[in-house]
Each structure stands twice: as structure tokens, then as C-alpha cells.
Amino acid sequence: MRAKATYAITAAALIGYLVLAGSRGVLLLRHGTPLTVVFGAAVLVLPMLGLWFLWQNTRFVRRANRLAAEVAAGGGPASGEPVRAPCRPRPDRETADAVFRLRKAETERTPDDWRCWFHLAVAYRDARDTPRARWAIQRAIALREGRGGGGR
Template identity: 35%
Template sequence: MKAKITVGVLTVVLILYFVLIGDKALIFIREGTVVGWGLAVAAVLLPIVGAVLLAFELRFGWRTQHMGRELAAQGGLPEASDLPTTPSGRIDKKAAAERFDVFRHEAEAAPDDWRSWFRLADAYDVAGDRKRARGSMRKAIELRYAKETS
């Protein structure tokens, strides 16, 4: 719930920023100079790019959350709490690597199953490789939602 509130607050702040920057663009246009027009175009394009990126990130988050719930309902969602931790509370790297190997082999064995890619993304995340975790999750989303769009 805390994450949803944070996303909501950040989205509202970003929308407020878009409105304020749009107002500045109008001021630049009223200046009537070439520089003013250039700044106005930039002030309009940047929020548009930001809004598109925000929409993509929200869609990614919603789909990931939906898939996680679906996988949990099927009993196929791995639990990070099952892994041993160091005295500081971090997940043991050796255990994370072993788990990663299991899910990597699963994804290699079933490359068209979104569930295996979701679990691989989770394993990457637990291992601390966020970039590859997002890439694997994108693959899972592509596989999961390709069936609905075709």
C-alpha cells in the first residue's frame, strides 16, 4: 500500500510540474523571440516525453503486479524470505546465486513460459542485478500479454 501511495503522490507532483512548465511555455511564446519560441518548444516537449515515460513505467508496474498476483495464486511465486541472510539482514550471495542458477535453467528449458521469465527476473533482483531483472521482466510481460493482443 505504501508503494501505491508513493506512486500516486509522485504522479500528482509530476502532473503539477507539467502544468507549471506548460504555463512557462506560454510565457516564452508571448515573448515572441526566436529564443522564446525555442524555449517554449523545449518546455512543451520535455513534459510530453516525461508523460510518455511515466505511462510506460506505470504500465510496467501494473502488469508486473498483476502477473505476480497471478503467479502467487498458482503457487509458483518464489519467496525471498526462504533464503538465508547475513547478520546484517542481506540475502546471502551464495544462496542467491544458487537460486539464480535454478531459475536460469528453468527459463532456458521453457523460453516461451512467462512464469519462468518472471521467476528469473525475481532471481536477478534478489541477486542485485536490477538491469537484467527488468529485462527478464519485460520478456515475461511480452510473453504473458502477447496472447491477449493476438
């Protein structure tokens, strides 16, 4: 719950900043001189990129949360082992490495099972490898939604 509140506050602050920057861009465009029009157009690019980024990130988080809810409701890994909730504290390094090896082997055995990719993403996160965790959860989302998923 705390993570959701933090995300909402951060998103609201970003939106406020983007609105402020966008309004300055519009003011520059309205001024009408060639220089202010160029600056105004340039200033408007940042809010558009920021909104796109926020939208993409929010979609990703919502999809990942749906997978987490589905796994929590009984979609355990292929090995049948209990699953640690992603929001719980991370295990120590040795435990994280052991679980990672298990999840990686599990995913190699059944590469088309989105649950395995989800659990591999949690293992990457526990191993503090955020880029690969994000990539693995994107793969899980793609598999769950029937889009196959891109290789790396």
C-alpha cells in the same frame, strides 16, 4: 502498499512539475518574439517526454503487478518450488545466487513459459541486477500477452 503510495506521491510530484514547466513554455510561446517562441517550444519538449516516460513506466508496473498477482494465485514455477513474494526482504547473497542458478536453468529448459521469466526476474532483482530484472519481466509480460518477447 507502501511502494504504491510512494509511487503515487512521486508521480503526482512529477506531474505537478511537468504542469509548471509546461505552463512556462506556453507563456514563452505567447510572448511571441522569435527567441521566446524557440525557448517556449524547447521547454515544452521536457514535459512531453516526462509524461511519456511516466505513462510507459506506469503501464510496465501495472502489467508486472498483474503477473505477480497471477503467480501468487497459483501460477508457480515449473519446478514446483515455493515462491518468495517479490515484496519480501531480499535473501542473503549466497541464497540469492543459488536461487538465481535454479531460475536460470529453469528458464533455459522452458524459454516460452512466462512464469519462468517472472521468477528469473525476481532472482535477478534479489541478485541486485535491476536492468536484467526489468528485461526479464518485460519478456514475461510479452510472453503472457502472446507477443513472444524479444531476445537480448
